[in-house]
């Protein structure tokens with residue numbers, strides 16, 4: 580399965596109008612992108628990609644996923660994907676978000692979900708089978724199982740744990756390594772250093788969530804330009820790593836749904852919002868509403884059970900609400916009185 584070094588990630592096109600979404604996908608195809616990744620869970624994404632690739636299917640590698648852990652669910656999702664993408668076969672069918680051992684066992688259970696996709700492969704409806712995960716030990720076990728041909732895993736210079744063992748292990752087992760979260764879920768602002776880092780690793784494919792054609796043009800520019808990381812860029816990478824530490828949100832949203840409708844991953848961006856937004860924006864209506872809502876957390880703890888990074892969500896939310904309130908007070912005091 581040979582593909583472009585960059586793949587199209589189908590999450591952001593859900594936010595666009597249908598015409599804009601189709602235009603963005605088409606633009607990416609024009610720029611030479613041959614790998615498109617979507618999922619049953621991404622609402623309109625599959626259907627929009629299906630419309631954009633109509634008449635240009637040949638040479639493309641279409642990847643989609645099911646988050647179901649039951650054979651009937653996977654069967655249903657697979658048929659839906661074929662219909663929405665409007666294709667006769669799917670190049671890569673992945674088990675979505677398998678980030679704990681129990682989920683991996685469910686996927687691999689005798690007569691379980693994997694057998695549905697293996698049968699579909701025998702029938703030519705699926706060409707290859709892959710898995711996606713956020714948890715390194717589960718990912719390593721999946722690679723070693725010999726049942727998957729690709730692993731999609733977060734990788735960037737901030738979250739670089741895959742570099743030491745997972746990427747070499749995948750290579751050893753002839754499992755293709757696909758990168759998700761190249762910008763660490765929005766934590767890395769500087770695309771140039773993020774992609775220069777990733778492009779040092781041969782034979783990996785990076786998926787980028789694209790909302791505007793100019794984003795992919797910028798990344799293609801980096802791919803085509805000088806890729807050596809300068810000393811100043813190295814310093815910038817180190818600084819950001821130190822600022823973020825290890826306990827930061829990867830914006831995967833596996834913690835949802837919150838029983839109080841708190842937008843957890845958005846509130847978790849608070850430290851980065853403070854760095855990036857002018858105070859008048861940060862302390863005004865929209866952000867204020869989102870962050871203040873986190874004060875309603877009942878500490879039920881359900882979100883923490885689902886977070887693959889084991890973040891102390893309750894503690895962090897309380898801390899960011901506190902910092903927000905203090906910052907707001909300071910900002911208001913600094914305003915000239917009317």
Ligand code: SF4
Nearest residue numbers: 837876877879880882
């Ligand atoms: S602990 Fe708080 S943030 Fe987490 S699900 Fe419960 S109410 Fe929502």
Ligand code: SF4
Nearest residue numbers: 828829831832834886
């Ligand atoms: S809190 Fe955890 S589960 Fe929720 S978005 Fe962040 S990393 Fe993902």
